[in-house]
Amino acid sequence: MTNDVTQPVLQFDRQGLDDETLLLLYERLLLPRLIEEKMLILLRQGKISKWFSGIGQEAISVGAASALHPDELLFTMHRNLGVFTTREIPLYRLFAQWQGKAAGFTKGRDRSFHFGTMDYHIVGMISHLGPQLSLAAGVGLAHKLSGEGKVALAFTGEGGTSQGEFHEALNTAAVWQLPVIFIIENNGYGLSTPTQEQYRCEDLADRAKGYGMRSVIIDGNNILEVYRTLSTLAEELRSSPEPVLVECKTFRMRGHEEASGTKYVPKSLMEEWAQRDPLENFERYLLREGLLSEDKVSALRKAMKKDINQGLEEAYALPPLDVSLEQELSDVYAPFEQEAKPPSGPTVELRFVDAVSKGLEMAMEAHPNLVLMGQDIADYGGVFKITDGFTAKFGSSRVRNTPLCESAIIGIGLGLSLKGYKAMVEMQFADFVTCGFNQIVNNLAKLHYRWGQHADVVIRMPAGGGVGAGPYHSQSNEAWFFHTPGLKVLYPSTPEDAKGLLLAAFEDPNPILFFEHKGLYRKLSGAVPEGYYTAPIGKARLAREGSELSVITYGMGVHWAAEACEELGIDADIVDLRTLLPLDYEAVLASVQKTSRALILHEDTLTGGIGGELSAYLAEHAFQYLDAPVVRVGGLDTPVPFSSALEAQFMPQQRLREQLQHLAAY
Structure with a gap:
């Protein structure tokens, strides 16, 4: 640098700024420059792996x-x-971050300024x-x-x-x-x-x-x-x-x-x-x-270089990263122990859609920091009327109509979480979640693993076909997210679980995708406890008990399986997964050990569906108990068609009956 006093090219006007502020700004400019000059040397020496100058x-x-x-x-x-240095983050921690050491901010899981x-x-x-x-x-x-x-x-x-x-x-x-x-x-x-x-x-x-x-x-x-x-x-x-x-x-x-x-x-x-x-x-x-x-100038440079070198020595002296499988797995989710709140008191007969609405209403009452966001959810009440009347009860600040900006709204939900709020984002249809895919799989899902910050966001997903809505309003896309560590994926099949799991989702500080089958909204009713209760996240339920074979399913599949087994006279265990991520493998294994036969059912397309993962698990962990091959039944490997005849062919009900008979007779 040339430290002469010639006229600067840039024109500066202090406009009342005092000497102390001017000198502070200079020092704050100088420090990141000197750090960068040192980092460029270390990069050439192979002591850091990458640098964005x-x-x-x-x-x-x-x-x-x-x-x-x-x-x-x-x-x-x-x-x-310059942001990090101006905020006075200890230099040794910055250097440890760039060296991938535990004293950095990501425990070696992310690099440079990705934290x-x-x-x-x-x-x-x-x-x-x-x-x-x-x-x-x-x-x-x-x-x-x-x-x-x-x-x-x-x-x-x-x-x-x-x-x-x-x-x-x-x-x-x-x-x-x-x-x-x-x-x-x-x-x-x-x-x-x-x-x-x-x-x-x-x-x-x-x-x-x-x-x-x-x-x-x-x-x-x-x-x-x-x-x-x-x-x-x-x-x-x-x-x-x-x-x-x-x-x-x-x-x-x-x-x-x-x-x-x-x-x-x-x-x-x-x-x-x-x-x-x-x-x-x-x-x-x-x-x-x-x-x-x-x-x-010379004294400042000398002092800062000394601080930089001291910070580097502290970072170099830190022990190598301790590679712990237990810690890696445990940090995928923010710590949370669900406190059981079992149903109690009187019950009321509710449609599935009304149970969701009631659960959402109770969550708003229980969590004053909960903000709901979605297209048309305010005065209109949402396309399925789940939030009808919510604006009058909770106010327009907490029940917010959004522009058609799915990605931004999910990101805003995460921003609210950073400040201690809870956020719910309603996808008008689960199909539309593609517009917010990056925020979900790369921000919500990875945040806690990357630098220890939880993402307290629930995304409600009206999903599924059978209502003649065609390729863009009928998809079962839960498998897209089942593959993503850091998310929790819930899919209730009954009004009681719809309310209980939704209330549980808002207690959990982790990002949750909550799937609701549209075909169940107004066709299924059931007894629902009137009070506040939660269903356990990560625990399946035995929807029907039998000994002949096990049907492992969720959502609408629970009802298809019950109807088919009743019609065909098959004495089957029906395991309702309820939570798809994390999966209750113990419940699946216990049922298959008992019946020695397994059929995995989902509405989603067969290839790449959740059934493939479960089938592989049973092949690895239950082979000695099986008396027949594991059978998978799913939707056709096509988009969901509009025509009722084509959609009926897409859906797995008829193939389910055929495979149940085949498996029972094997």
Whole structure:
């Protein structure tokens, strides 16, 4: 660095900022630069595996973290080291994180800046770039509901603005007027793709107009402009909640990550932006103003380098990661011991749909921090009328109509959870969950395993066919999520379990997908205890007891199996799984040990369905008890058709009867 006192290229205006603030901002700029310089050396030495450099962009991270209150959440990206250092995370812990050691924030399970720490009010990224914007909106919603006068701030890059989640998050934040600052670090390139190939508008800030949002463009290399602008905006939003889009013009001086290089960047462009270095320019300014001296700069650098080396030595001295199978498996879910609340008192005859509604109503009464979100669920009551009357009883703040932004709404649910709320998201139809798939399988499911943060979100999923609704409103898609560690998947078959399992789901702090078969909503009634009770998550029930064979099933399959066995005179155990993830293997094994024959039934397509996993389990663990091959029965390997005749062929009822007879006679 050239520490002369020539006129800086950037123009700084202190506008009343005191000397102490100016010097603090300088020190906060200097530390991440020196850490990066050291990390680049360690990368070449093979002591860290990967590095995403923010050199030249530090003013954005430092300015943002300095502008917000220490307890306001920041949602970071690849190049926001300045956020972590400004929040004063101990250096040895950062270095341990990058070395994959236990003292880091992910116990060696995730790398670089892919982590969060609620102790320092930072939530890190996942590689999909956009989801953190919705999480920030969820935190903004929590602030607004609590009336606590706080803001959330999320970073993205110019490349990330092309993602659907960017548009969904901004749109929802604008509709709900949430106190969120969305920062675009426009650094010229998405990996090697220049901005002119990323978007056609002149400035990304112009996109805010389409959402009815304010926006501002600032020089992302000018620390005073960043700090002053964000401080002003944050103060405004704390008292008058609304979202604001801030485009920070900057440049990426190194590769997307170090292995990428910068050969694709014109030399003249690199030289131009090198002259606009945020640290060098601010240092020259402070030297000219007499707030810094060459000796002071030298002393600061020496002291910081000493701290960095000391932090590295502490991290190097830490023991190697202890690889524990028990810990790996136990950290998939947030710890929770379900307290049994068995049914008691009088019962009432309820339809399945009414049992779901009653369970949801009781959950709202039991958990004042529970927020319901979904399309048309407020005054309209939802397409199945499950939340009819809820707005009048619980208010529009807790029963919220949403835009058609499934991914953003799931992310907002997770953001609410970060602030101690519980969230329920209703998929209007389970088929529509594809639009929120990433948030579920990569954020909700992995959060606790990655850095110890639970995700207290329930997603209700009206699923299944038999109602002539065609390929986009009839799918049984539970197997998509059965494969994903970190989720819990529930699928009740009776009104009593619909209420009891739903109440249990809201007690559990883990992410839960709650499947409700639409065909049962108004066709099935049963006795349901009037009071508050919970059904055990992870425990199957014996829906029918017999000795001839075992039918292992769930949802509508329980009723199909009971009808077929009654019709055919087959004395069968019917095991209602109720919880698909985690599976109650003990109950399955106990039934098959008793009957020595097993048929696995589900409405979902046969190939890749849950029946395949159960069949494999029985082959491995119950082979010695079997008197016949394990039989699987499922839907056809086609999309669900519309025509009633075609749908009847798709459904497994007739094949179930044939296979029951075959298995009983084997």
